Amino acid sequence: MADRTALEDEDVDIGGKADRAVVRDALGVGVAVGLSGFAFGVTSAGSGLTLLQTCALSLLVFTGASQFALVGAIAAGGGPFTAAAGALFLGVRNAFYGLRLSQLLALPRAVRPFAAQWVIDETAAVALAQPTRRAARLGFVVTGLTLYLLWNLTTVLGALGAEAIGDTDAWGLDAAGPAVFLALLAPMLKTGTERAVAGLAVLLGLGLLPVLPAGVPVLLAALAAPAVLWADGRRRGRGDAR
């Protein structure tokens, strides 16, 4: 590597490297999750939706957990509004990501309606993991674009190939979703507070699952965040100093 003669050179170099690292991470997430659109296409077709309906979901809803929830509910014989309610409950978390992202990305008002469609677990996780606004914006755009293109492409392929592939569970494709979520979650578990939130959320999510309608337990699990914050605050209050 060439000698660096000035501080600016070094900054540029570091910036370039950082950009490449961001793009690599974003592509990794975008490609891995984008490919799981295949699993959605297969599941949706298997649930009795037409090719057009399946593709409409990936193009227009574009939030995987909600899409899976919707086709699952339809397959189970749920009415249109019950099915949509479950999907919506799962989609509400994207509003929370939006809250964080609007601050972090500082997008112009005119861009927000277009950026909104890409506000999902994966773009939020990649953007939030970046140290600077520039890196966050880059991560958001690259993840969003890669994921949107691949997710829709693999949805079509999955829907078309559903009959050929047979039992998708036998291929282990249903494990892709949770693995993706775990990989997104892992870098966020930096302190005891975050781990406590995650642990409590798991307990709430699993504990409430058998007794509440689909989608509701995940929303209630979000209460782990304020609960742990409150407990933290109390502990600090009692510790007197700080």
Added chain:
Amino acid sequence: MNVWIAIGVTVLGCYAVKLAGLLVPAGALERPLVKRLAALLPVALLAALTAQQTFADGQTLVLDARAAGLAAAAVALMLRAPFLLVVAAAVLVTAGVRAMGAG
């Protein structure tokens, strides 16, 4: 027709909540407590989703091959494997366990 109604409602609703998050004024998020909360909410949601998609079958809790797959993903993460490899490990191990007749 019913399916299209469900799709339409879901499309509009899911887009509306995404946009709502982005449109909340920045001033509303200045308080440190709100910032902390907004940072912790994704942690809670992702953790709950991971657990449900691993251990749930509809509304029943189950322990099947997906758990082995997720464990493989966790090991891959601890070894700092790239994202695709983490997901591939989960899929392959799950498929492998099922092929052996378990779960």
